[in-house]
Amino acid sequence: MKKLIAAAALISASSFAMADNGPAGCGLGTAVVFPDANEWHEHVLAATTNGTSGNQTFGMTSGTLGCESANGPLKAAEAFMNDNMDQLAADSARGQGETLDALAQVMGVEAADTAAFRATVQSNFDSMFTTEATAGDAFRSLTEAMSQDKALQKYVG
Structure with missing residues (x-):
């Protein structure tokens, strides 16, 4: 036994x-x-x-409980975008909303940088959410836009 x-x-x-x-x-x-x-x-x-x-x-x-990795929050953000693409697109167009704020949290964006995050997403809406864009495409456009912003590049580096 x-x-x-x-x-x-x-x-x-x-x-x-x-x-x-x-x-x-x-x-x-x-x-x-x-x-x-x-x-x-x-x-x-x-x-x-x-x-x-x-x-x-x-x-x-x-990225907790010993499962941390250098890109853990980014992997989680891409998965979040995949699961919430339609609502995220609507919030991104407005530059505000619950889903957009949730994405910022998943990515680890600090409260002091949330306004910059919202503005960056809204100003890059057209490149992120094209008619044929997948969540992966939108995610790559988002991280590229964030890497160009001095306040936000620390979240994608």
Whole structure:
């Protein structure tokens, strides 16, 4: 029975080992519950916690829980744009709105730079939201426009 439990735990752990944080991946189990895991069984428990608590997706999207990467917020922003393209286009045309503010938050834009972000998006609306633009196209246009603005280039660098 102990061998069966150990085998199931190892299989479970291997299915969740996706990040560069060792065999347990990233998530609540790695970052909070078992941050100093050294033994194989600690890695198994950390990976199981990561997978069963459903927090790896959140960590990867938000760049938290040990899932940080240099471009984490940008990946999350592109995914956000993909999921909210129509409403984001409407808000971008106006230079204000809940979806535009949410995008700024996802990208980590500080409150002091939000006005510049809104203005940049609105002034680049035509290049971001062409009739054939995909979310990826809009995202590339947005990051290009932000890289040209001194206040905003730190968010895309």
